[in-house]
Amino acid sequence: MGNTAQILQNVFCFKDKNQEDISRLLENLLYRVKDYGKNELIAAQGESAEQLGIVLQGQVEVQKIYPNGKNMTIARIDEGQPFGEAVLFSREPLYPATILASIPSKVLYIGKREMLKLFASDPDILLSYMENMSDRLIMLNRKIEILSLGSLRRQIAFELLKMADKQQTDTVTLPYSKRVWAEHLNVTRPSLSREIGSMRDQGIISFSGNRITLVDRRAVEEILD
Structure with a gap:
C-alpha cells in the first residue's frame, strides 16, 4: 500500500x-x-x-x-x-x-x-475535486474558443499571442510538448509541425526546442484579422 x-x-x-x-x-x-x-x-x-x-x-x-x-x-x-x-x-x-x-x-x-x-x-478532498472540475471547465471553454477560430494557422497565432502576453515576451516557452499541443488543437503532430515550419519559412516566427519567437508580431496578429 x-x-x-x-x-x-x-x-x-x-x-x-x-x-x-x-x-x-x-x-x-x-x-x-x-x-x-x-x-x-x-x-x-x-x-x-x-x-x-x-x-x-x-x-x-x-x-x-x-x-x-x-x-x-x-x-x-x-x-x-x-x-x-x-x-x-x-x-x-x-x-x-x-x-x-x-x-x-x-x-x-x-x-x-x-x-x-x-x-x-x-472535505478537503471534495474541495480539490471541485477545483479540478472548475479548471477543466475553464480549459474546455478555452479549447472551444481556439477551435472556433477555424484554420490551424489562426489557432496557432491565437495561442502564441496569448502566451506572449502572459509571459510578457515575444520569445515564448511552450508549457507543454508539441505532441500535447497538437492533441490540444485536435490535430496530428506532423500537421502542427508543418504549419509551424511554414510560418518559420515565411519569416513570421522562429523556433528552437520548446521556445518560439514571434519574429514579426504584426504578421502574427494579422493572421487573426
Whole structure:
C-alpha cells in the first residue's frame, strides 16, 4: 500500500495529503486494482463510467472513435493521473471516448459511492475535486474558443499571442510538448509541425526546442484579422 499511497500523492484530490494520510483513507475504502496488457481495452466509448480510474503504473490512451472507423488519440494519461472524473457524477455517466493501455499498465478503481464516502470523511478532498472540475471547465471553454477560430494557422497565432502576453515576451516557452499541443488543437503532430515550419519559412516566427519567437508580431496578429 505504501507505493500506492506514494503514487496517489500525484492525483489532484490527494495532492495535499501525505502517504500516511492516504494509506489511512485507503484502509476504509473499497477499491480494486486491475492489470492490463499492451493495447488492451480498458473502457469502450459509451460504456458505463461509474468509477474513478487512477493509473498506478504504465500509460493509457484516450481515443475518439469516429463513425467512419477512424480514431484520434486525444490524451495520454500517465502514472499518477486519473480518468473518468469528469463524468463520474453525471446523470448519464458514460465514457465519451475509448481508453486503451498504451503499455502494460495497472489501474486503481474507486466507485462512485466510495468517492462520496471519501468526500464526507475529508472535505478537503471534495474541495480539490471541485477545483479540478472548475479548471477543466475553464480549459474546455478555452479549447472551444481556439477551435472556433477555424484554420490551424489562426489557432496557432491565437495561442502564441496569448502566451506572449502572459509571459510578457515575444520569445515564448511552450508549457507543454508539441505532441500535447497538437492533441490540444485536435490535430496530428506532423500537421502542427508543418504549419509551424511554414510560418518559420515565411519569416513570421522562429523556433528552437520548446521556445518560439514571434519574429514579426504584426504578421502574427494579422493572421487573426
